[in-house]
Amino acid sequence: MSALQTQVVIIGGGPSGLLLSQLLHRKGISSIVLERQTRSHVMGRIRAGVLEHGFVNLMREAGCGRRMDREGEVHAGFCIAHQGQLNRIDLASRTGGETVMVYGQTEVTRDLYQARDAMGGVVIHTAQNVQLHALNDARPFVTWELDGNAQRAECDFIVGADGFHGVSRKSIPADVLKEYEKIYPFGWLGVLSETAPVSDELIYARHERGFALCSLRSPVLSRYYIQVPSTDQAKDWSDKAFWVELKRRLPADVAAALQTGPSIEKSIAPLRSFVAEPMRYGNLFLAGDAAHIVPPTGAKGLNLAASDIHYLYHGLLEYYVKGSCAGLDAYSEKALARVWKAERFSWWMTNLLHSSPDGSETDLRLQSAELDYLFSSDAAQASMAENYVGLPY
Numbered sequence: 001m002s003a004l005q006t007q008v009v010i011i012g013g014g015p016s017g018l019l020l021s022q023l024l025h026r027k028g029i030s031s032i033v034l035e036r037q038t039r040s041h042v043m044g045r046i047r048a049g050v051l052e053h054g055f056v057n058l059m060r061e062a063g064c065g066r067r068m069d070r071e072g073e074v075h076a077g078f079c080i081a082h083q084g085q086l087n088r089i090d091l092a093s094r095t096g097g098e099t100v101m102v103y104g105q106t107e108v109t110r111d112l113y114q115a116r117d118a119m120g121g122v123v124i125h126t127a128q129n130v131q132l133h134a135l136n137d138a139r140p141f142v143t144w145e146l147d148g149n150a151q152r153a154e155c156d157f158i159v160g161a162d163g164f165h166g167v168s169r170k171s172i173p174a175d176v177l178k179e180y181e182k183i184y185p186f187g188w189l190g191v192l193s194e195t196a197p198v199s200d201e202l203i204y205a206r207h208e209r210g211f212a213l214c215s216l217r218s219p220v221l222s223r224y225y226i227q228v229p230s231t232d233q234a235k236d237w238s239d240k241a242f243w244v245e246l247k248r249r250l251p252a253d254v255a256a257a258l259q260t261g262p263s264i265e266k267s268i269a270p271l272r273s274f275v276a277e278p279m280r281y282g283n284l285f286l287a288g289d290a291a292h293i294v295p296p297t298g299a300k301g302l303n304l305a306a307s308d309i310h311y312l313y314h315g316l317l318e319y320y321v322k323g324s325c326a327g328l329d330a331y332s333e334k335a336l337a338r339v340w341k342a343e344r345f346s347w348w349m350t351n352l353l354h355s356s357p358d359g360s361e362t363d364l365r366l367q368s369a370e371l372d373y374l375f376s377s378d379a380a381q382a383s384m385a386e387n388y389v390g391l392p393y
């Protein structure tokens with residue numbers, strides 16, 4: 001078996017892996033992306049919708065920003081519904097003009113694949129049984145099977161961008177890796193529907209029956225979520241039951257204006273906070289969901305993946321252009337400092353807005369006080385806005 005030769009092997013053809021390979025290619029650094037699934041499977045996933053300005057800039061830097069800038073929606077604020085009232089958090093005025101972009105992860109991934117194809121980037125789909133080898137050697141290698149045939153690629157560095165269930169993190173010895181985890185006793189049931197969004201801006205709703213979120217993808221495509229027990233299954237929720245429950249959790253005027261329709265996608269996402277440290281082992285670097293998971297409440301998962309890629313991209317550039325290892329040596333510490341702040345924000349926002357099945361009356365009063373404080377304090381709103389638009393890289 002002859003081995004493919006490249007500078008960087010990237011495991012995972014999700015947004016993290018594709019973005020890195022695209023950025024590197026534009027600087028003349030070669031990579032191979034290995035993806036376990038078919039392209040249509042990767043494209044079919046409905047996930048994130050809110051992009052921080054740092055992510056938006058990185059997409060532009062990768063030469064992938066044109067459609068996003070044309071079709072994405074700039075949002076300068078969002079609302080929190082509580083006790084029948086809408087309270088607006090003005091992102092732009094609280095942060096000196098920062099905003100977020102509403103543009104679906106599906107579209108981000110489509111743009112990245114298109115850019116990879118246009119440059120002749122190598123993305124190998126349906127790569128099975130991917131294994132990482134010689135991580136502490138100068139020339140590590142990766143093996144996999146394609147249509148039953150054994151394959152091998154040798155490289156300088158391996159990037160594990162293969163999500164939470166990938167093989168890369170598991171390739172780090174257990175006595176090196178420390179994992180921190182918190183699992184929440186509820187999930188999000190999400191529905192995508194071809195209906196006009198109920199609001200131009202996102203509405204996060206806190207209600208005693210549970211959290212709800214009104215989000216969107218375009219003027220004709222809405223994305224809604226409700227908090228459900230983690231034991232629920234999507235198939236047990238009819239569209240009708242979903243809409244009835246969503247409306248019960250929204251202020252009356254919002255519920256009255258809500259357009260319902262058949263769901264074109266319906267799924268349940270578990271809620272989890274997770275961090276693996278360190279994010280480097282020898283010549284393997286972890287990035288994105290492979291290293292950390294946040295509950296989706298703060299819209300931080302994909303955005304954290306992007307900041308990892310930013311640090312890693314600059315570390316690799318420094319190595320290949322200047323011959324310096326400084327950026328790569330600092331990668332894990334730098335990335336983790338930002339990861340933990342986003343973990344904190346996502347955990348805080350989750351606690352602020354969800355009802356806990358085992359919460360006491362005291363917990364409820366504390367949560368109410370936290371919301372009262374937020375709605376009445378400029379400083380609290382500034383802090384929320386600063387985190388929501390994204391902390392600096």
Ligand code: RFL
Pocket residue numbers: 011012013014015016017034035036037042046047048049050051105127130161162163164165166167168188190269287288289290296298299300301302303304305
């Ligand atoms: P991904 O997207 O999971 O991609 C990893 C890829 O690796 C492949 N893979 C393998 N390939 C080869 N060999 C193996 N052994 C492999 N194992 C796995 C997988 O098939 C996959 O294609 O990770 P990546 O690239 O790090 O991207 C992370 C984001 O997808 C994730 O953080 C976000 O979707 C999280 N998220 C949100 N993030 C935001 O920033 N803003 C949001 O508004 C937001 N909303 C959300 C979300 C995630 C959600 N769910 C479903 C978990 C809303 C939801 C409901």
Ligand code: PHB
Pocket residue numbers: 047048049050202215216223296297298299300
């Ligand atoms: C989404 O549109 O999917 C979305 C938006 C905001 C979040 C999470 C998910 O906090």
